[in-house]
Structures are given as C-alpha cells and as structure tokens.
C-alpha cells in the first residue's frame with residue numbers, strides 16, 4: 177500500500193488504511209459489527225457469542241453502568257497533538273485497549289484466533305488467546321509471539337503443570353488465569369438456539385448452515401476442507417473434543433476445585449507475567465497480588481457467568497485502590513471510546529473487549545478486526561481532544577461526574 181493510501185491515527189505507530197474495504201464501509205461503530213454478524217452467523221453460533229446467562233441482567237447491566245457517568249471536559253489545553261500510548265506489563269501499546277480472550281473463535285471466524293492475533297499485532301495492541309480454542313496455541317504463538325495465553329485450569333496439579341508448561345514452551349510471555357468459571361454459566365439462550373459444545377448434528381443445525389451460506393462456505397466448510405474437523409486444542413496438554421459430534425462429551429470437570437493454592441502453584445511454575453482475570457472484590461485483588469499476580473483483570477466475563485453479578489465498572493475504583501501500583505485491566509461492556517475513557521478515569525490502566533472483536537473477525541477477518549480497532553482508536557482520539565487530554569496519563573476521576 178502506498179503512503180497516499182494510508183493515514184495515521186494520531187499517536188499511533190501503525191499506519192491504518194485510509195478507508196476500509198468497501199464491504200466494511202457501512203460499519204461505522206462497534207455495534208454495527210454485531211448487527212452484521214447476526215445476519216452472517218447461524219442462530220446457534222450468534223447466540224453463543226452474543227448471549228449472557230439466564231435473564232441477561234449482568235450483560236445489560238454492564239452497558240447500563242456506563243450511563244451512570246458523564247464527562248466534564250477541560251478547555252484551551254492545546255490538544256493538537258495527542259497520544260494514546262500506554263505501557264502495560266513492561267510493554268508499550270499504541271492504544272489503551274486490547275482483545276479479550278474469546279472462546280472457539282475459529283467457529284465464527286475463519287482461522288479466528290490467528291486473525292485476531294494478526295490484527296492486534298499490526299495495530300500495536302495486545303490479544304489474549306482463549307484456552308477454549310480450536311487452533312493450537314503453538315500456531316498462534318509462532319505468528320504472534322507477543323500474544324497472551326488465557327488458561328482455564330482444573331484444580332489438579334498435573335493438568336495445571338501440563339497446560340502452563342505448554343504455554344511457556346510455546347513462547348507466550350503473559351498468562352491470563354481466568355478464575356470466574358468454577359461452574360459453567362446457565363446459558364439458556366444457547367440451549368434455546370440449539371448451541372452446545374460439541375455442536376450436535378441435527379436437521380435444524382443443517383438448515384442454519386444452509387441458510388447462512390457465507391458462514392457455511394467461508395468459515396465452516398473452508399476450515400474442514402483445509403484443516404480438518406476443529407477440536408478443542410488448548411484446555412489441556414493434549415487435544416480435546418471435536419467441535420461437531422453426535423456423541424462426544426466435553427470434560428468440564430474439576431474447575432470448581434480451584435483455590436488459592438493452585439494460584440500459588442501456577443506462580444511457582446510460570447516465569448512470565450501473570451494476569452488474574454475475573455476479580456470483583458478488592459480483598460480478592462489484594463490476595464491475588466500477594467500471590468504474585470502482575471495485573472488484575474476486573475471482569476464479569478461479559479455477563480456470561482453469574483446473572484445479577486455486580487458490573488465491573490461499579491467496583492472498579494475500590495479495586496484500583498486495593499491494587500496500588502499493580503495495573504488493573506478492565507473488561508465487560510466497552511463499546512465506545514467514551515467507555516474506554518470512563519474506565520480509565522475510574523482507575524483502570526487498560527481495557528479489553530470481547531464480543532465486538534469476535535463479530536469483526538466473523539464478518540471481516542483480519543481486515544474486519546483492524547477496522548474495529550481503528551474505529552475505537554479514532555473515537556478515543558476524538559474524545560481525548562474534546563476532554564482536553566494530550567496524553568492518557570492526564571485522565572483522572574476529575575473528568576467524571578455522576579449522571
């Protein structure tokens with residue numbers, strides 16, 4: 177691409193295409209990706225990505241919580257030059273946001289985890305690869321050595337050593353330990369839509385495939401033709417269940433047995449940076465730090481675990497206060513540049529997004545994810561100007577008032 181075809185987002189290293197490919201031009205906001213993905217994906221698959229649990233109170237509450245704050249801009253601060261660069265865990269990123277771990281990405285996007293990792297790398301942001309994924313972690317680490325790996329571990333020393341050892345051998349430098357899944361969420365919406373892991377072949381599933389030919393040929397059959405039937409590759413040291421099967425059961429056992437001794441064990445064997453994700457109480461944040469966590473992930477899993485759980489934004493300031501110098505990474509419900517800046521104003525060092533990047537990968541592959549990153553980066557940049565911010569280190573709670 178020639179220089180004339182590119183434009184730089186202020187404060188970024190990477191040059192982004194001046195305009196997205198024509199098929200993405202109608203996508204102006206992150207929510208537009210969701211509407212497009214709903215058309216593109218079979219119902220059961222869209223239900224998996226979009227859904228929360230039970231009555232979706234937690235999922236909706238995450239968005240509603242952002243409504244509780246309004247900005248107080250500052251004026252005449254000479255904001256012609258702005259930078260979003262943010263240092264997290266010893267690395268400088270171009271933007272204060274990254275891609276949260278999202279499971280089975282290769283089911284809703286062709287080579288999903290790789291696409292997300294490539295787009296993140298090209299845009300100077302972090303991407304955490306989910307442990308519930310259908311592409312081998314080694315393949316992602318080989319292409320994107322700066323990607324993070326997120327593990328779901330069982331409360332069993334042997335399997336912990338296997339998966340953590342495998343992530344280290346693959347070359348990952350940052351491990352995210354997700355701790356808010358002691359039991360599977362009650363995803364009634366998935367059951368109603370016909371989603372399960374593995375997917376069970378049925379006439380209605382076949383019809384969903386046929387009536388969504390873009391996904392059927394562009395994602396699912398293309399994957400099978402080129403790479404064989406996808407399997408869960410990274411929950412353990414060994415390969416797990418296939419994504420489509422009439423009889424195989426997935427092993428979710430023993431996650432409920434996980435306790436602080438396992439975190440101690442992991443800290444002992446994992447030499448890289450360690451993020452504990454799914455913290456909602458300041459005492460747990462303190463304890464995770466005492467156990468050697470390098471960052472705390474304040475998250476309710478996008479409202480996909482416990483319904484009626486508190487919104488992470490509501491507890492963010494208390495957790496930030498408990499963490500001292502240890503950075504807090506916020507996720508759950510971010511959709512706009514203003515959301516990013518609210519979370520940062522309330523003390524988060526960094527934020528992550530799940531669903532929007534999943535939808536972007538579905539409908540647009542790597543270009544789609546890059547477009548999503550560019551949309552959010554441009555919003556953050558414009559909002560910074562209007563708030564009177566040259567640099568994100570200048571943001572504080574003083575820029576917010578309760579609505």
Ligand SMILES: Cc1cc2nc3c(=O)[nH]c(=O)nc-3n(C[C@H](O)[C@H](O)[C@H](O)COP(=O)(O)O)c2cc1C
Pocket residue numbers: 224225226238276277278279280306307308326354453475476477478479480507508509510528529530531532534
């Ligand atoms: C489709 C999907 C799959 C997810 N899979 C995982 C996962 O494998 N591991 C994990 O720690 N979190 C997982 N999450 C939670 C995300 O990491 C993140 O906490 C959440 O998506 C943030 O909320 P948002 O979607 O509103 O941005 C998943 C979320 C979604 C939407």
